[in-house]
Amino acid sequence: MRLLTWSCSRKDVDHSVERLGPLDADLLALQECLRPPDDRPSILWRGTPGHEGVAVASTDAALRLEPLEIPADRLHTVLPVIVHAPEPFILINIWARPEPTHEAFALTALEACAAGASLPMVVMGDFNSTPIVESQRRSSGALFRRMQEEFGLVSAYHAHLGVLHGQEPHATFFATGQENRPYHLDYCFVPEHWAGGIRSV
Numbered sequence: 162m163r164l165l166t167w168s169c170s171r172k173d174v175d176h177s178v179e180r181l182g183p184l185d186a187d188l189l190a191l192q193e194c195l196r197p198p199d200d201r202p203s204i205l206w207r208g209t210p211g212h213e214g215v216a217v218a219s220t221d222a223a224l225r226l227e228p229l230e231i232p233a234d235r236l237h238t239v240l241p242v243i244v245h246a247p248e249p250f251i252l253i254n255i256w257a258r259p260e261p262t263h264e265a266f267a268l269t270a271l272e273a274c275a276a277g278a279s280l281p282m283v284v285m286g287d288f289n290s291t292p293i294v295e296s297q298r299r300s301s302g303a304l305f306r307r308m309q310e311e312f313g314l315v316s317a318y319h320a321h322l323g324v325l326h327g328q329e330p331h332a333t334f335f336a337t338g339q340e341n342r343p344y345h346l347d348y349c350f351v352p353e354h355w356a357g358g359i360r361s362v
Contacts, residue, residue, distance in 0.1 A: 162224075162246070166347055168192040168256070168287040168334070174204055174216050182220075188244065189218045192256035192287040202226065207240040215240045215254045215286065231273045235260070241274040251278055255286035263289040264297070264304040271312060284314060285349035292327035293344070302326065314350035321359040 165186035169177045174197045181189060193213045196206050205228050208214015215238050219226050225245040238256035243249060253274050257263040267288055275282060292301040305326050308314045319326060332343030351359070 162187045164188050164190070164252075164283065164285065164349060166190040166192070166254070166285045166287070166349060168347065169194050171195060171213055173197075174206065174218065178204075178218050178220070187219065187221045187224060188252065189216075189220070190252065190254040190285050191216045191218065192238070192254070205240060205242055207237060209237050214238060215256050217242050217252060217254050219244075229274065231270075235266075236270055236273060239270040239274070243280065248281075250281040250283055253282060253284045253286075255284060255288065257286070257288045257290065259289070262297075262300055264300040267304060268307060271308075275312060281352045281355070282312065282314065283349065283351050284308075284312075285347075287347050289346050291344050291346055308350050309353065312350075313353050315353045315356055317349045317351050317356070317359050318362045320351075320353075320356040321362045 163186045165181060165184055169191050170193050172194055174194050177191050177194060178189060192215050194216050196214060197204055204216055204218045205226050206214055206216040217226060217240055227243040229241040229243060231241060238258055240254040242252050244252050255267055255270055257267045271284060290297055290301040290304055292298045329345035332345055333347040334344045336342035
């Protein structure tokens with residue numbers, strides 16, 4: 162199964178799914194996306210009407226999506242869904258907001274989604290967090306540590322490539338579109354015992 166996350170910057174969901182088609186993903190987690198014009202079982206969206214939100218899209222008819230309810234207050238850019246697959250799991254799409262911090266927002270969201278959950282969780286999206294930004298040096302490191310210690314989750318990218326958080330050779334974002342300002346802000350956290358089964362990132 163191939164999972165993909167993209168902060169698409171106010172793009173239409175259908176346009177984004179089509180554009181990402183060549184990557185052959187089974188599930189897509191989109192952030193900063195516009196609300197789809199209609200409701201479809203293969204695409205779930207959450208956000209504030211008139212603004213961007215987050216979406217999860219399935220391109221495989223065998224993977225059925227079921228939304229999970231969480232408190233709407235302050236978590237309108239978090240979308241948890243049950244993925245009905247041969248081995249079901251919960252996929253949580255996060256577009257981290259800065260209040261109170263990006264890291265605190267992500268952890269609060271995860272706590273809300275994990276309450277009472279019995280299925281494995283995959284958490285992915287735009288965390289807006291990296292230790293190479295001075296103001297996030299401690300909080301970003303704490304995010305990774307708490308993900309592992311409290312939720313048993315590790316970054317698929319870092320686990321597979323064996324690189325340290327903050328020393329990524331690949332960027333997921335270029336500030337103001339400039340290649341000389343690369344950052345790695347987008348992550349996919351998976352259960353630690355899944356890490357050995359990752360084939361590519």
